[in-house]
Amino acid sequence: MASHRTALRPTGSTSSRCSIQTEAQMATQNRKRGRLPGSDPTSAEDTTIRSRLLSLQKGVGCWHARVVTPQALIFDLDGTLVDSLPGIADSLTRALASLGLPPHKRLAIRGFIGHGARGLISRAAPAGSAEPLLAALEQAFKADYDLTWQQGTAVYPGVAGVLAHLQRRGIALAVLTNKPHAFATSMVGSLFPALTFAAVLGQREGIPHKPDPAGAIEIAATLGLPMSAVTLIGDSTMDIETARSAGMQAVAVSWGYHDRVALEASMPDALIDMPEELLASWV
Known part of the structure; x- marks a missing residue:
């Protein structure tokens, strides 16, 4: 986990601009992986996502501090993955x-x-x-x-494609929510049938819920990963507090149900305005 957090600044500041690969850089990586142009059956979708990423360089709202490449991402559900x-x-x-x-x-x-x-x-x-x-x-x-x-209930635009892209890149996905566990598992299974989640944990009897870090720590243990290799993503200050208590990175999203000013004041490791920005530093 990064040992120092910097103040979040909007795109346009050289020190905080999102790190986005160019098409040439991506092609170089593909050659190193033995992947020829056109040989990847998911390349069309990847290219679409890549184009949206590149457009963020000119846009507003990409907030970025120091984010270490994670091996796993834990997502909140309501207000983060779905509009419920x-x-x-x-x-x-x-x-x-x-x-x-x-x-x-x-x-x-x-x-x-x-x-x-x-x-x-x-x-x-x-x-x-x-x-x-x-x-x-x-x-x-x-x-x-x-x-x-x-x-x-509906999946936020762009979320499903970004999750699929992350999963293809080998990043483990999980969900941690304060929604009752039965509803959480049913909702994730119904709305994301093509994705594989390493864990989906909702509120369970006798288990403290967020901001207590117990669920986040349980997911990391299930994955066999240190806390520093996991990033928790959510739309509330509660998610940021949970990540910090667990020793994980925190990424806040602005499209959910909680006040942006409060999110900024909580100093997450990154604050993003579009799902595609999740890929900016990690692919």
Whole structure:
């Protein structure tokens, strides 16, 4: 793990510009690997991703500090890989209505996400709600969400292609989320059928959830990797805190549900605005 973090600066600053290979550099690497032009069945997709990467050199929003090439990437789920806000908001609204409780605007619900099902319920229920009401609301939400989440959940544009590209390059992929474990495994399996994840861990009974580093450490142990060889990627300051507590690199994404200013203040190793920027320093 890098021993020093620098302040994040936008593209345009020489010291923080993303390190992106040129086509010529990529061709040289392919020759060293014994790969001839046109011989790679994935070259068309790789070229598309490469073109988008090269365009980032002229764009705005590529934030980059010192990032060491990882052997594995652990991703948060909600707000990082998938936009699940519509499904969560709709299920929560119906659950509240079923118990005669007032609804919340979607913007407010956006701020409830990331703390697990009970955290979501605790924030949505009226202040001072007793445990029986919280338990009933949580049960109603989970029952509804189990049947309807697919109607309100979508993979963020560009994410699936980037994950496939990373996997082809030999980087192990994993998911660590505070979403209940059964929902997490079902969602990842349904939305990313062509990908292989080394681990998918959601919130489990008796296991502390993020920002506790237990899940991240468990994934690294499963992979047989030191913490310094793993990068954790997420849309919240909780993900940054989890990475630091585990001794891993932290990459924050700006397209999720959490405030960009707070992400910047937490000083992740990198802050990115597009999924393709995940490849900028690593391929």
